[in-house]
Amino acid sequence: MAKRFHHSYVVCKCKHVSLGEIIHSIKENDAKTTGKIADLTDAGTSCKCCLSKNDDIGEEKLELYLDQILTKFVG
Numbered sequence: 756m757a758k759r760f761h762h763s764y765v766v767c768k769c770k771h772v773s774l775g776e777i778i779h780s781i782k783e784n785d786a787k788t789t790g791k792i793a794d795l796t797d798a799g800t801s802c803k804c805c806l807s808k809n810d811d812i813g814e815e816k817l818e819l820y821l822d823q824i825l826t827k828f829v830g
């Protein structure tokens with residue numbers, strides 16, 4: 756993840772979930788899977804494009820995906 760994103764950056768456009776909320780679910784609520792993040796924040800529960808690059812079926816690709824955030828913070 757070369758580019759830096761502000762915590763207010765909206766990762767899940769459908770549910771308006773910010774990077775900060777997702778990081779909080781990982782660090783404070785021990786989310787280790789995209790499913791757990793979805794349970795805690797609602798991110799990824801609509802079109803699912805924000806789950807990963809492979810899930811992004813939209814014409815305009817997203818810049819950041821839940822699986823990338825997990826890789827960075829969980830490994």
Ligand code: FES
Binds near residue numbers: 798800802
């Ligand atoms: S962008 Fe996250 S569910 Fe649609």
